[in-house]
Amino acid sequence: MLREYRDCLRRGEITSRALTEKALARIGEMEPSLHAFVTVCEDTALSAADAADRRIAAGDAPLLCGIPMALKDNICTSGIRTTCASTMLDEFVPPYSAHAWERLQAAGAVLLGKTNMDEFAMGSGNETSAFGICRNPHDPARVAGGSSGGSAAAVASGQVLYALGSDTGGSVRVPASYCGVVGIKPTYGRISRRGLIAFASSLDQIGVMTKTVEDSALVLAAICGRDPLDATSADRAVDFLDVIPHVRGMRIGVCDIAGDATSAAVRDMYARVQDLLRQLGAEIVPVSMPSCEEAYAAYYLISACEASSNLARYDGIRYGRAGKGNTPEEMFLGVRSHFGDEVKRRLLAGTYALAAQGRAESYDRARQMRERIVSHMGDLFTRCDMILTPTAADTAYPVGAHDEDAIAYRYCDTFTTVPSLAGLPAITIPGGTDDGLPLGLQIIAPRFREDLLYRAALALEEAIGYEV
Amino acid sequence: MKYEMIVGLEVHAELKTRTKIFCSCRTDYGASPNSQICPVCLGMPGTLPILNRRAVELGIAAGIVTHCAIAPVSRFDRKNYFYPDLPKGYQITQYGEPLCRNGYLEIPCGQGMKRIGITRIHLEEDAGKLLHGEDGTRIDYNRAGVPLIEIVSQPDIRSAEEAKAYLTALRERLVFADVSDCKMNEGSLRCDVNLSVRPVGETAFGTRTEIKNINSIAFVGRAIAYEFDRQVKILEEGGVIRPQTRRYDEDNDCTVLMREKESEADYRYLPEPDLPAVAVSGDDIARVRDGLSVMPDVRRDKYRAWGLSEDYGRILTESRERADYFEQAAACTHHVRVAANLLIGEILPRTGDAPIALPPASLAEIADMAGDKRISNASARRLIPLCEDGRSPAACAEEENMMLITDEAAIADMVRRAMDENSEAASQWIAGKDKAKQALIGGVMKISRGRAEPSAVSLVLNRIAGK
Numbered sequence: 016m017l018r019e020y021r022d023c024l025r026r027g028e029i030t031s032r033a034l035t036e037k038a039l040a041r042i043g044e045m046e047p048s049l050h051a052f053v054t055v056c057e058d059t060a061l062s063a064a065d066a067a068d069r070r071i072a073a074g075d076a077p078l079l080c081g082i083p084m085a086l087k088d089n090i091c092t093s094g095i096r097t098t099c100a101s102t103m104l105d106e107f108v109p110p111y112s113a114h115a116w117e118r119l120q121a122a123g124a125v126l127l128g129k130t131n132m133d134e135f136a137m138g139s140g141n142e143t144s145a146f147g148i149c150r151n152p153h154d155p156a157r158v159a160g161g162s163s164g165g166s167a168a169a170v171a172s173g174q175v176l177y178a179l180g181s182d183t184g185g186s187v188r189v190p191a192s193y194c195g196v197v198g199i200k201p202t203y204g205r206i207s208r209r210g211l212i213a214f215a216s217s218l219d220q221i222g223v224m225t226k227t228v229e230d231s232a233l234v235l236a237a238i239c240g241r242d243p244l245d246a247t248s249a250d251r252a253v254d255f256l257d258v259i260p261h262v263r264g265m266r267i268g269v270c271d272i273a274g275d276a277t278s279a280a281v282r283d284m285y286a287r288v289q290d291l292l293r294q295l296g297a298e299i300v301p302v303s304m305p306s307c308e309e310a311y312a313a314y315y316l317i318s319a320c321e322a323s324s325n326l327a328r329y330d331g332i333r334y335g336r337a338g339k340g341n342t343p344e345e346m347f348l349g350v351r352s353h354f355g356d357e358v359k360r361r362l363l364a365g366t367y368a369l370a371a372q373g374r375a376e377s378y379d380r381a382r383q384m385r386e387r388i389v390s391h392m393g394d395l396f397t398r399c400d401m402i403l404t405p406t407a408a409d410t411a412y413p414v415g416a417h418d419e420d421a422i423a424y425r426y427c428d429t430f431t432t433v434p435s436l437a438g439l440p441a442i443t444i445p446g447g448t449d450d451g452l453p454l455g456l457q458i459i460a461p462r463f464r465e466d467l468l469y470r471a472a473l474a475l476e477e478a479i480g481y482e483v
Numbered sequence: 484m485k486y487e488m489i490v491g492l493e494v495h496a497e498l499k500t501r502t503k504i505f506c507s508c509r510t511d512y513g514a515s516p517n518s519q520i521c522p523v524c525l526g527m528p529g530t531l532p533i534l535n536r537r538a539v540e541l542g543i544a545a546g547i548v549t550h551c552a553i554a555p556v557s558r559f560d561r562k563n564y565f566y567p568d569l570p571k572g573y574q575i576t577q578y579g580e581p582l583c584r585n586g587y588l589e590i591p592c593g594q595g596m597k598r599i600g601i602t603r604i605h606l607e608e609d610a611g612k613l614l615h616g617e618d619g620t621r622i623d624y625n626r627a628g629v630p631l632i633e634i635v636s637q638p639d640i641r642s643a644e645e646a647k648a649y650l651t652a653l654r655e656r657l658v659f660a661d662v663s664d665c666k667m668n669e670g671s672l673r674c675d676v677n678l679s680v681r682p683v684g685e686t687a688f689g690t691r692t693e694i695k696n697i698n699s700i701a702f703v704g705r706a707i708a709y710e711f712d713r714q715v716k717i718l719e720e721g722g723v724i725r726p727q728t729r730r731y732d733e734d735n736d737c738t739v740l741m742r743e744k745e746s747e748a749d750y751r752y753l754p755e756p757d758l759p760a761v762a763v764s765g766d767d768i769a770r771v772r773d774g775l776s777v778m779p780d781v782r783r784d785k786y787r788a789w790g791l792s793e794d795y796g797r798i799l800t801e802s803r804e805r806a807d808y809f810e811q812a813a814a815c816t817h818h819v820r821v822a823a824n825l826l827i828g829e830i831l832p833r834t835g836d837a838p839i840a841l842p843p844a845s846l847a848e849i850a851d852m853a854g855d856k857r858i859s860n861a862s863a864r865r866l867i868p869l870c871e872d873g874r875s876p877a878a879c880a881e882e883e884n885m886m887l888i889t890d891e892a893a894i895a896d897m898v899r900r901a902m903d904e905n906s907e908a909a910s911q912w913i914a915g916k917d918k919a920k921q922a923l924i925g926g927v928m929k930i931s932r933g934r935a936e937p938s939a940v941s942l943v944l945n946r947i948a949g950k
Contacts, residue, residue, distance in 0.1 A: 091529045104528065111522055113529060212528040217756035245531050246758050324561050324753050327572020328526045332622070335528075343567050369563070369751035 017082060017176060017230045024071050024081050031071065031081030035064035035125050038083040042127065042174050048155055051168040053088045053098055053146045055128035067123045079237055080123030085169045085178040088129035089136055090221065091210040092116055095126075099212050100144035101134045102353045104335045113210025114245065115179060115221050115238040122237055127175055130165025134355045135326065136181055136214040138162050139189050140417065143357040148414055151193060153452055157411040160190030163224065167194040170224045177225045177234050183215050184314045185406075185431025187222030188443040192455025193411035195445045197231045197472070198224045200431075202463045203438030204249035205235075207242030213325040215318035216247075218435050228444060228472040232256055235465065255466040260473030263296030267471070268399035270304045276429075278409040280449030285405050288446055288456055291478050292403070300399045305388045307429045313388065314432035316368050316381035323365030326358070385436045392437045396461045401471055404430045406443040406455030434459045442468045444476055485683045486718070488711045489691070490640035490676060492703075494653060495631050496663040497609065497671035498541045504608050504630035505532030505575065512669055516614070516623035524628035526570030531757050534559075538630040539582070539761055541662045542606050543771045545632050546583030548656040548778060549601050553768050557582045557605075559755035564748070567620075568611040570627050576607035578752045582632075582761065588656070589780075590648035599649045600637030606761075607631050632662070638677070638688070643704040643711075650674060650700045655779045659803045667698045674703055679724070680714045689714070690724040694738050697731045706731035710738050782806050789819045798827055802836065808843050815847035818854025821863075822846055825853075829864050840871040848876040856936055858885045887936040891943070894927070894935055898943045901926030912948055920944060 023029045039057055046052060060083070067081030086092060089099045091109040098104045112120065120126075131149040133141055141149040141164025149164035151157040152172035159168040163180025167190035170178050180187040182200035191198025200222040211221055221238070225231045232255055241250035269289055272282060289299050331338020331350030338346035354362065368377035395402060408429055434441035439459050446456030456475070460467040503510055506523035523530045546553045560578035586601035609631050611624040634653065640646050654665045654672060665672040679691035694710060697703045709731075714724050726744040731737075783796035791799075800806045809826055813819045825846060830839055849870070853863035862885035869883070870876050880886055888894060901923050902909035908926075911919035920941070927940045 089529075097528070099528070107528070109522075109527070109529065111527075111529075209531050210529040215756075244533055246533055247531075247756075320753060321756060323751070324563050324573050327563060327565065328528070328570065330565065330567070330572060332567055333525050333527070333570065343565070346567075347565055366751065369753060371749045374751075 016227055017078060017225075017233050020082055020176065021076075021078050021080075025076070031064040031067040031083075031125060032061065034081065035060050035083050035127070038127055038174060041172075042169075045172055045174065048150060049152060049168055049172060050147050050149050051131055051159070051165040051172070051174060052085070052128040053100055053131050053144075053165070054096055056095055056126060059095065060125050060127050063123075063125045067125060070123055077122040077237075078233060079119065081125060082177070083125045083127050083175050084119070085127050085130045085166060085175045086116060087132050087163050087166050087178070087180045089132060089181055089212040089214075090116055090129075090179060091212065092126065092129065095129065097129065097212065098146070099135045100132045100146055101355065101358070102145045102336065103329050103350075104212075105145065107335050109210075111210060113221075114207035114242045116210065118238045130163070130169055130178060130180075132165055132180075133162035133186075134358050135212070135322070136162040136183055136186055136219075137322070137357050137361050139185060140412070140414075141165065141190065142414065143355055145355060150414070151411045151452075153195065154411070157413050157452070158193065160193035160407075160411055162186040162190075163198075163222070164190045166224050167191050167196055167198065170194070170196045170226060177223065177230060179234075179238070180222050180224055181211055181214075182220055182222040182431075182435065183218045183318055184435045187224060188406050188431045188441060188455065188457060191224055191443045192406035192457075193453065195448075195453030195455075196224050196226060197228050197442065197444050197476075198222055198455075199231050199235060199442040199465070199468070200434065200440065201235060201239065201465055202249070202251075202440040204247055205239045205251065205440070205463070205465070207240075207245040207248040209242055209245045209248075213321075215321035216325060217321060218314070218318055220435075228442075228469060228476045231442070231472075232258075232465075232469050249463070251463050255469050258466050258470045258473070260470060260477060261295070262292055262471050262474045264298070265401065265467075265471065266298045266300050266399040267292055268300045268302035268395055268402040270302055270402070270404060272405060276408050277405060278449065280447070281405045281407075281409060281454055284447035284449075284454050284456070285403075288403065288475065288479070291475070295474055295478060302395050302399060302402065304395075304402070304404070305391045305433055307433075309384050310388055310432045310436060311429060313381040313384035314436055316364070316377050317385060317436075319361040319365030320369045320378050320381075321365070322358075323362045323369060326354075326362060329354075388433060389437045392433065392439060392459075400460070401467055402459040404457045404459070405446070406430055406457040410449050410452035410454060430457055438462060440465050440468055442472050444472050444479075446475075446479060484719070486680045486711075486715045487641060487683050488707070489638045489679045489681065489688055490646055490707060491638035492636045492640065492646060492649065493675040493677070494634045494636075494650070495673045495675075496545070496634065496657055496665060498538050498630040498632060499661060499663055500535055500537045500541065500630050502535060502537075503628035504535050504538045504606070505628055508628065510629050512671070514625055516621070517625060519625040520627070524570065525624060526572070532575060532755075534758055534761065535630065538606060539763065540767075540771050541630075542582045542604065542632050543763060543768055544660045544775060545604055545634070545657060545662045546586065547768070547772055547775065548660045548662075549583070549586040549588055549604065549634070549653070551583035551586030551601060551604060553583055553763055554580060555763055556580065557761045557763070559606075559758045559761070561753045561755050562750040563753065564750055566610070567622055568613050568624075568627070570611065570624060573753075574608060574610065575755055575758070576633075577605035580760075581605035582763070588649060588652045590645060590652050592645065592648075597639075597645065599639045599645070602635045602637055604632050604634045607633060643707040646676070646707050647700050647704045650703060652780075654700070655800065659776050659779050659806075661776065661803070667700070670698070673698065676703060676707060676710070678707060678710050678714070680711060680718065690726055692724065692727045692729055692738075693744075694729045694731055695741065702731055702733060705736055706738055709736065713738065776803055776807075779803075779806065782810070786823075789813070791820065791823055795823055795827060798831070799823065804838065805831075808839055811843035812846040812850070815844050816850040816854070818850045821854040822850035825850060825863060825867065829867050841867055842870075842873060845870045845873075845876050852876065852880060856889070856938070857887055859887060859933070884932070884934065886934065888931055888934050889936045889939050891939065894939050895943050897927045897930045897935060898923070898940065898947070900930055902947075912944065915948065
């Protein structure tokens with residue numbers, strides 16, 4: 016789609032301004048029911064569109080120039096407030112931009128706004144946002160998924176052509192699955208994390224949400240690469256653009272998902288896609304994935320521990336909510352009460368798991384599990400080229416369904432945490448529907464093999480022929 | 484009962500880097516509050532640390548000069564605690580895998596030397612500074628992110644004297660290796676003391692207290708002496724030592740309680756996910772080693788071999804600049820001791836710690852002229868300020884008529900004139916009265932306006948008297 020828009024813009028059939036105005040109108044119309052945005056930046060969007068139009072007219076326009084898009088509200092945007100959907104940062108305007116946004120801005124991207132999310136990206140339903148729940152465009156009674164729910168909903172509802180999210184344990188892939196869009200969490204290190212407000216630094220990775228697989232690769236290509244200011248970013252060339260869609264001769268690992276609380280529709284979809292792959296000439300290799308429960312426990316503990324450290328900086332002194340009190344302790348306690356319940360829960364869990372008393376049984380064990388998962392996945396990739404799983408166990412759940420049922424709530428991430436823990440690239444594409452609600456299909460590849468992911472995802476996209 | 488003290492020291496030294504350890508802010512001392520800060524060292528959301536490789540090199544240098552093993556791979560961790568001067572709510576430090584381990588320093592002990600073990604040296608970032616005022620407390624974050632090394636000694640120290648000797652040796656090595664300024668008054672070197680006591684002969688350790696942030700070597704000695712007496716007194720009165728954090732009160736020369744340590748603080752260490760492991764290759768170590776200055780004890784051995792006293796050695800190695808200056812001069816003169824005398828007796832009292840204006844080659848030239856008796860010692864002293872602007876000492880000595888007369892015929896002529904002018908002294912001298920010699924020498928000096936070389940004058944006089 017992006018290439019078609021680019022061509023239309025170049026031929027002068029449409030202007031960026033017109034596209035942007037149309038998108039803003041659509042947002043204005045849908046926002047009251049959808050709530051995909053925390054902040055809509057109408058003025059800056061229109062002036063960016065005008066600048067893009069001049070650039071296009073001058074014949075100096077990269078692919079993404081003039082295309083309306085959105086950023087998850089934990090990606091820093093200089094001069095535009097960046098809240099992490101938290102009261103703690105509700106007036107925080109960073110004086111710097113994230114590396115990914117710097118790259119897109121240089122390419123002429125038109126930012127329509129900052130999208131809704133779970134507070135500090137903690138959640139899988141976009142229900143913990145301090146600015147209200149983001150609804151699923153396919154059924155407003157259901158969640159969009161989280162934590163990048165706003166980005167998924169904005170893309171799925173046609174408000175923007177693409178959006179960036181962030182993925183720590185499934186936060187791009189779960190909402191993409193629930194909203195029926197393509198979502199990629201690239202290899203850890205593929206995209207600079209500079210300017211992405213940290214939740215769990217060893218897991219966080221910016222991801223891309225689009226309508227099509229091709230668009231996913233195009234946007235990823237525009238933002239990936241080594242950033243000298245992120246020591247964990249990798250110096251890897253873009254080798255995944257314009258790959259030939261095929262799976263012939265490829266060994267695709269599949270696993271037994273019957274025991275994983277998956278719905279019948281998910282199991283059907285999974286079986287159907289395996290048949291499809293066989294027809295396309297792939298070899299289906301049964302594999303056993305690391306235990307989902309173990310992976311989820313490791314993910315939960317490690318991310319909570321890192322969060323307890325990363326979120327310690329919100330002390331009310333330098334930015335964000337101002338602290339008050341007669342002693343530092345009073346001030347810290349006062350200002351940190353602004354965190355929402357889910358954030359507090361995870362900070363408490365992480366603090367406990369790192370403390371001497373609980374550490375050996377929780378944090379240390381979680382890290383050992385993570386190491387086992389990394390080596391387990393390494394072993395699997397000696398026997399297959401990619402691994403196919405459902406993305407989530409079911410379709411989007413009704414808003415509020417899990418408030419009393421924290422465990423199930425947390426289980427939504429299940430199939431997505433293994434690639435996060437191992438730093439592997441994983442993509443979700445729409446794989447089918449259940450009662451009109453999208454189901455996602457996840458493909459996992461070895462580190463830095465986004466080329467394989469896109470090759471298979473393009474082939475499946477075509478074969479599934481799924482249209483929302 | 485007789486007690487002994489068990490002391491271990493933790494020393495923090497600010498590294499002499501131009502910029503901070505994880506961002507490019509400057510580290511200048513004394514800059515106005517919060518003028519050297521950026522989003523990274525303020526710990527703003529989304530910012531990431533980038534390791535300053537220069538800090539690693541200086542850490543390696545510290546390890547080399549303290550005989551440590553340098554780890555091929557070391558790692559950063561987060562030490563989590565809340566305090567207003569700590570921007571991120573954690574300090575980036577090295578916990579499990581420090582940069583250097585297992586070193587030692589040798590200190591003088593009785594007639595010989597004693598080894599004080601060094602457990603580890605690790606890299607970390609400094610915190611900001613609280614400025615308490617009448618209208619409340621303000622925070623200066625300039626220091627936040629300044630690179631530090633922490634040097635942890637083994638509990639090998641048994642007296643205040645040993646502690647002071649260890650600190651002196653450590654300090655001069657870090658200074659000569661250009662690792663740190665080690666200015667305790669500016670806080671670029673800070674020392675925490677861990678001290679316990681036990682009856683002599685006992686092998687188990689007693690309960691220790693920690694005395695924090697002592698800001699001079701002399702105060703470290705006094706704090707240790709006080710704390711030892713305090714603990715011994717408690718034990719002798721049948722009391723128990725409680726684990727405490729104390730501080731040294733300079734005004735009253737005692738240690739005072741800061742807080743009880745009911746349990747060890749739990750810093751919830753976490754591997755720093757934003758920084759990859761620090762890799763140090765053999766080549767890296769070799770490069771740092773090649774760039775290191777000669778250590779002060781090695782220099783003092785050399786000076787001793789040149790015939791200089793221990794005191795001279797100590798004074799000349801008080802700073803690296805001074806020792807380098809001296810050695811540059813020494814390399815150009817046959818009269819090293821004269822050069823040392825002039826430096827210590829004339830130059831240093833005038834310049835103190837400030838840079839020396841006189842070029843070292845000029846000091847060497849003056850030392851040679853004085854040593855070869857071409858000019859008098861008084862002239863040598865006078866030449867120093869005259870040549871600070873780079874004038875040639877030889878030319879200057881000529882111009883100032885400082886060159887001594889050594890020509891025998893000329894001196895003999897002047898001696899005759901002096902004897903003519905003071906015939907009484909002359910006849911006494913010839914008659915064998917030694918006392919008369921001074922008067923005659925004085926006469927020659929008067930005639931020569933001080934330029935007759937005294938030993939040549941004496942020689943001529945002796946010959947006349949048949950001595």
